[in-house]
Amino acid sequence: MSTLPPLLFALRGSESYSARVAQWLGCALARHEERDYEDGEHKCRPLDPVNGREVVVFHGLYGDDQQSANDKLCRLLFFCGALKDAGARRVQVVSPYLCYGRKDRRSQPQDPTITRYVAAFFEASGVDQLITLEVHNPAAFDNAFRMPAWNLQCTELFAGHFATLVGNDEVVAVSPDSGGVKRAELFRQALERLLGRSVGSALMEKHRAHGSLTGTLLIGDVCGKTAIVFDDLISTGDTLKHAGIACQKAGAGRLFAAATHGLFTAGSQLFDQPIFEHIAIADTVPPFRLPPDCVTRHLRILDSTALVASLLAENGAFDCA
Incomplete structure (x- = not known):
């Protein structure tokens, strides 16, 4: 068995995130080649020898202005197959x-x-x-994969961010819909541990039909308190806005939001009439759909690469010095 450390590859579009994980691990990224053909086909191959080696491949599978999510998924799968064909012992x-x-x-x-x-x-x-990181439905994720599959929770990351902001305020963690109750509860517990005092919880009623949101019931007391709406991702932002407006009407003193993945598929529409002091997101998806000034004014982007590096260090012999 090889005693060499794992090789880390970053496919096109994922270099920045991967380089920061590699820096935590004290490694450099391995070399590979990507080629596009005239008819839209693509190939990707490692340039560093992988025979007998453990390899790690980084790729964020969100659509952007260069590649669709389908393109990225296909390229990732083909590259992983090429690594195995070239003799890679283990592919993460x-x-x-x-x-x-x-x-x-x-x-x-x-x-x-x-x-x-x-x-x-x-x-x-x-x-x-x-x-x-932070899958939409952890139970479905666990049931779908037969191989080892890790869903890293970002609740501690966000709890650390907000613990420094809320001061002595009474705080409530708000789930924007029933499907996110468990996620918001984990965040509430993490924030409660850091603050050393009780943190409340609230739930927003939400029904979606034919692209529109309905539901007006907010369960929980936010009046005069700091409310933090917590979700896994932001797509158009309608779900966050729906919950945020309800918290405003219920008398929340301060209002924040947080979500691991900021897709912002409707561009800056969520910020046309801002209702949150700011929205905290992780760095899993760059906010490329937003103008730079919007990012500066309305977002706080948290670094999640240490979480990934820590898990990789537990699972592999990283001694790259």
Whole structure:
């Protein structure tokens, strides 16, 4: 068995995040080649020898202005297959944002459960382990993968951020819908431990039909308190805004929001009439859809790379000095 440390590869578009994880581990990124062909096909191969080596491949599977989520997924799977064909002993994938996490169940007859299909694709490509952050439905994620698959929770990261901001205020952790209750509760518990005092909880009623949100019931007391709306991701921002407005109407004294993945698919629409003092997100998806001044004024971006580096260090012999 090789005693060499794992090789770390970063596919195109994921270099910045990967380099920061590698810095935590004291490693450099390995070399690879990516080529695009005239008809839209693509190939990717390692340039450093991988035979007998453990390798880690980084790729965030969000669509951007260069590649769709489907493009990135396909390229990642093909590269992992190439690594195994070249003799890699073990292939780990780090995908800070994992695509298709929201399509985890059948909501109407003959619906696909794409989360499960994605898991099958990873396994068929020879991936031995997956690390991702804050999946939409942890139970569906755990059930979809037969190989070791780690869902890193970011609750402690956000709790540390807000613990420095709330002072002596009474604080309430708000779930913007029933599906996020467990996630918001983990955040509440983490914040309570750091503050050393009680943190309340609240739940916003939400129903979605034909692209519109309804529901007016806010369960929990936010009046005169600091309310923090906590979710896994921001797409259009409608869910956060729906909960935030309800907290405003219920008399919240201060209002913040947090979500691990900031997709902002509707651009800066969420900030046209700001209701939050700021929104905290992790660095799993760069806020490329937002103007720079909007990012500066309305967002606080938290570094999640230490979480990933810590887990990789536990799972692999990283001594790259």
